[in-house]
Amino acid sequence: MTQTTAHHHAPPQGFLRTHVFSLDHKVIGKQYLDLALVAVCTGMVLSWLMRFHLAWPETPIPGLGRVSPTGAAGGVITPEYYLALMTMHGTIMVFFVLTTAPFAGFGNYFLPIQVGAEDMAFPRINMTSFWVTLVAFLVLVAAFFVGDGPPLSGWTAYAPLSAVGKDAGPGQGVGQTLWAVSITLFCVAQLLGALNFITTTLDLRTKGMSLARMPYSTWAWFITSVIGLIAFAVLMPACILLILDRVAGTSFFIPSGLVISDRLQPHSGGSPLLWQHLFWFFGHPEVYIAILPGFGIVSHILPVFARKPLLGPRVLIASLVAIAFLSYTVWGHHMFLSGMNPFSATLFSVPTLIITIPATIVTLLWIGTIYGARLRFTTPALFCLGFVSVFVSGGISGFFLAQPSIDTYLHGTYFVVGHFHFVMGVAAMFGIFAGTYFWAPKMFGRLMSETLGKWHFWLTFIGVYCVFMPMHYLGLAGNVRRYSAFTDDYLKPMIPLHRFITIAALFTGAAQLIFLFNLVWTRLRGPKAPDNPWEATTLEWSTTSPPPFDNFGGRPPVVHHGPDEYGGNSAAGDYVMQASSESGRVA
Amino acid sequence: MGKLFAVVVVLITLVSAAIFASHIWWLPVDISAHGHAIDRQLTETMATSGALFVLSQLALAVFAWRYGDRKDGRKVTAFPGGVTPMVVLAVVLVGAEILALTFVGSKVWAGIYQAPPDPNSLQIDVQAEQFAFYFRYPGADGRFGSVHPERIDEASGNFFGLDPANDTTARDDIVVPTLGIPVNRPVLLTLRAKDVNHAFYVPELRIQQDFVPGLVIPLHFTATDTGKHEIVCTQLCGLGHYNMRAYVEVMSQPQFDQWLKERAAEQ
Numbered sequence: 001m002t003q004t005t006a007h008h009h010a011p012p013q014g015f016l017r018t019h020v021f022s023l024d025h026k027v028i029g030k031q032y033l034d035l036a037l038v039a040v041c042t043g044m045v046l047s048w049l050m051r052f053h054l055a056w057p058e059t060p061i062p063g064l065g066r067v068s069p070t071g072a073a074g075g076v077i078t079p080e081y082y083l084a085l086m087t088m089h090g091t092i093m094v095f096f097v098l099t100t101a102p103f104a105g106f107g108n109y110f111l112p113i114q115v116g117a118e119d120m121a122f123p124r125i126n127m128t129s130f131w132v133t134l135v136a137f138l139v140l141v142a143a144f145f146v147g148d149g150p151p152l153s154g155w156t157a158y159a160p161l162s163a164v165g166k167d168a169g170p171g172q173g174v175g176q177t178l179w180a181v182s183i184t185l186f187c188v189a190q191l192l193g194a195l196n197f198i199t200t201t202l203d204l205r206t207k208g209m210s211l212a213r214m215p216y217s218t219w220a221w222f223i224t225s226v227i228g229l230i231a232f233a234v235l236m237p238a239c240i241l242l243i244l245d246r247v248a249g250t251s252f253f254i255p256s257g258l259v260i261s262d263r264l265q266p267h268s269g270g271s272p273l274l275w276q277h278l279f280w281f282f283g284h285p286e287v288y289i290a291i292l293p294g295f296g297i298v299s300h301i302l303p304v305f306a307r308k309p310l311l312g313p314r315v316l317i318a319s320l321v322a323i324a325f326l327s328y329t330v331w332g333h334h335m336f337l338s339g340m341n342p343f344s345a346t347l348f349s350v351p352t353l354i355i356t357i358p359a360t361i362v363t364l365l366w367i368g369t370i371y372g373a374r375l376r377f378t379t380p381a382l383f384c385l386g387f388v389s390v391f392v393s394g395g396i397s398g399f400f401l402a403q404p405s406i407d408t409y410l411h412g413t414y415f416v417v418g419h420f421h422f423v424m425g426v427a428a429m430f431g432i433f434a435g436t437y438f439w440a441p442k443m444f445g446r447l448m449s450e451t452l453g454k455w456h457f458w459l460t461f462i463g464v465y466c467v468f469m470p471m472h473y474l475g476l477a478g479n480v481r482r483y484s485a486f487t488d489d490y491l492k493p494m495i496p497l498h499r500f501i502t503i504a505a506l507f508t509g510a511a512q513l514i515f516l517f518n519l520v521w522t523r524l525r526g527p528k529a530p531d532n533p534w535e536a537t538t539l540e541w542s543t544t545s546p547p548p549f550d551n552f553g554g555r556p557p558v559v560h561h562g563p564d565e566y567g568g569n570s571a572a573g574d575y576v577m578q579a580s581s582e583s584g585r586v587a
Numbered sequence: 588m589g590k591l592f593a594v595v596v597v598l599i600t601l602v603s604a605a606i607f608a609s610h611i612w613w614l615p616v617d618i619s620a621h622g623h624a625i626d627r628q629l630t631e632t633m634a635t636s637g638a639l640f641v642l643s644q645l646a647l648a649v650f651a652w653r654y655g656d657r658k659d660g661r662k663v664t665a666f667p668g669g670v671t672p673m674v675v676l677a678v679v680l681v682g683a684e685i686l687a688l689t690f691v692g693s694k695v696w697a698g699i700y701q702a703p704p705d706p707n708s709l710q711i712d713v714q715a716e717q718f719a720f721y722f723r724y725p726g727a728d729g730r731f732g733s734v735h736p737e738r739i740d741e742a743s744g745n746f747f748g749l750d751p752a753n754d755t756t757a758r759d760d761i762v763v764p765t766l767g768i769p770v771n772r773p774v775l776l777t778l779r780a781k782d783v784n785h786a787f788y789v790p791e792l793r794i795q796q797d798f799v800p801g802l803v804i805p806l807h808f809t810a811t812d813t814g815k816h817e818i819v820c821t822q823l824c825g826l827g828h829y830n831m832r833a834y835v836e837v838m839s840q841p842q843f844d845q846w847l848k849e850r851a852a853e854q
Contacts, residue, residue, distance in 0.1 A: 080826035154823050160800055161783040169825045255801025257736035260782040264737050272799050308663035312670030339799040342700035346693045353685040360677045367646050368673060372664030374656035377588035385651060389596055392643045399636040403688055405695035406629050409793050412821030465599050473612035478790030480821050483829035488817050567663040
């Protein structure tokens with residue numbers, strides 16, 4: 001264990017250095033969260049457009065024709081524009097929301113404070129990481145406005161569709177190149193971020209902050225960093241090779257003998273499956289990059305409102321490590337039907353099923369923590385409980401898709417869409433919401449409205465089930481995903497269910513305006529927050545709301561207790577702060 | 588608030604499970620020799636994981652109902668037995684389910700994708716392209732002509748890039764946009780992609796397989812009932828992806844022979 005004295009830098013002077021090009025991890029954390037907020041609003045609007053089009057394909061969407069005269073002439077979305085909306089929705093949500101907010105956003109703000117450090121290990125690299133992420137986002141959004149249209153190869157960008165260029169049709173020109181450049185930049189930013197998180201966790205823990213006393217959220221960010229370091233290090237070269245195939249005439253992912261737009265392509269020797277292997281070697285760990293911070297946030301917050309310690313903390317950490325390790329052994333389950341050797345399907349299926357064991361254990365730990373609790377049903381607590389519910393729902397459907405024999409039928413259907421939206425989309429979002437309501441008092445020094453928060457929770461919780469559970473029914477009926485319209489005879493009977501989903505999605509989306517209003521209003525005019533409004537124990541609650549520039553006012557805390565000592569009697573109440581010198585464990 | 592949460596979770600769980608159980612939206616009729624094994628595997632997975640789903644949600648609901656803070660000074664209590672029995676139970680129960688599913692499921696998978704095709708299979712070559720499928724039968728000589736991508740020409744209908752001028756085996760090849768097959772006879776498809784990735788999916792046949800440019804991928808099955816069903820693409824292939832479809836027409840052997848004869852005459 002080392003002390004925080006290793007790192008010092010002076011408070012910044014001037015607006016730019018304080019609020020824009022800041023080296024302060026707290027400012028950078030909020031910048032990431034604000035970027036994710038812009039990204040999630042963008043991604044959600046794209047999903048509304050898609051859902052509206054699926055339900056009423058001929059009905060014009062007012063104003064859309066002006067936004068995209070070619071993609072939606074007269075307000076009616078063309079098939080290629082639908083695929084572009086889908087591609088951008090997936091890319092924005094996975095990279096710029098689900099990776100950015102729970103990991104880079106909350107992690108940046110709270111990891112240093114939770115370990116008792118005054119900043120990240122490498123503040124300049126930290127700032128660089130954010131600005132590269134922002135540039136990556138702008139490059140991606142720019143793809144919407146290029147002449148030959150936004151990319152439409154999906155967030156997975158399968159080659160050779162994504163690699164051969166303009167001949168493959170609309171969206172395969174500059175837009176697709178910008179997509180690959182954007183993701184390459186994003187990888188660079190994530191690698192820098194991961195290095196920073198790992199170093200900070202290992203080297204900057206304050207006195208007494210042993211690994212066993214580290215908050216679960218910090219553990220989750222740390223493990224996520226390790227996953228990210230390996231995963232993004234694979235995606236980045238893959239994207240560079242893709243760019244080379246597109247602009248430099250190489251053939252990494254393009255085989256010989258392709259005839260596209262009546263033209264024999266001048267490529268040979270590449271492998272489309274190579275792209276899939278590289279992409280999913282990143283892509284499956286990415287699922288855990290999105291969800292593990294949520295695991296950490298829920299494990300961190302649930303004991304606060306259960307007023308008792310988490311059940312089995314060491315089992316939790318062991319399970320997270322097991323999930324991280326196994327996440328690198330399962331990528332082929334996305335490729336059962338890809339044409340790879342069918343024998344390998346069984347090899348990828350077994351670890352995929354095995355990963356459900358640590359995931360089940362973690363879920364049971366949360367449920368076991370609630371047992372015998374004195375639950376305070378605050379908004380963050382409700383989102384934690386909701387997280388458990390939707391994670392169970394999404395995780396269970398993984399049992400189906402992990403089996404190659406069943407995947408034979410369900411692959412490429414809405415069953416998959418329902419599954420991954422529940423397990424990595426909605427669950428991760430619930431983690432983000434729980435974290436926002438929980439930490440807003442610390443970040444902004446102001447309390448969010450609990451009344452609005454609870455309305456937001458109930459409408460969202462019921463809404464997401466109405467949106468994503470029916471997708472499983474559609475998948476069972478063989479409804480294929482990534483279709484801009486259901487012209488097939490056997491798909492037409494599904495349209496009423498699609499309309500139900502669309503209406504539910506629009507309502508659930510509208511409910512997010514409550515959150516948006518609550519967040520903006522809180523930051524501007526919310527009531528002042530005390531230092532420890534939730535009676536929580538970890539180090540972020542030992543400092544002021546918001547914390548000073550160096551987090552602890554020049555007095556690095558000394559840690560004497562574990563992260564969740566609730567349920568007993570102490571001078572403070574039924575909890576003991578980590579930095580309290582009061583002896584003994586109370587629970 | 589805890590009681591409200593419990594009620595909502597129970598309602599969501601029961602309604603979701605009831606819709607699954609009612610089969611309002613369910614798999615279409617199975618017309619393949621192997622499909623019953625997939626359906627059985629899916630049904631068994633539905634039963635076991637459905638039970639896990641309901642039990643987990645109910646436990647969450649019951650605890651949320653029961654353990655709200657009523658400001659009555661009650662002490663919190665630890666989970667009975669601690670974490671070890673729970674972990675052991677999870678490992679044993681989920682582990683047993685994994686073993687069972689893998690043991691049975693891998694046999695089902697192997698039977699479809701790893702078993703060699705029947706030597707008497709009817710062999711059909713399939714070419715997928717943006718945004719259509721074409722099917723090629725070997726004709727009277729029983730042999731397929733070689734394919735030459737540089738000879739592919741949509742305008743003249745040379746979808747496979749055949750060279751009938753120099754390749755005698757190609758002259759009687761029959762190329763059609765519909766997959767006609769005889770009932771109860773093994774069929775072996777060889778899947779080729781002309782341009783980008785595509786996929787072959789027939790829900791009623793319980794079969795799905797990607798086309799990958801540069802690879803020739805075998806796929807075999809036996810249809811057990813006559814009828815006409817849609818073949819759809821499930822691998823994103825461009826703007827017309829949603830509309831990329833063909834039909835598989837399963838016929839009696841005499842009907843198939845007649846159908847193929849008529850198609851040959853049209854070439």
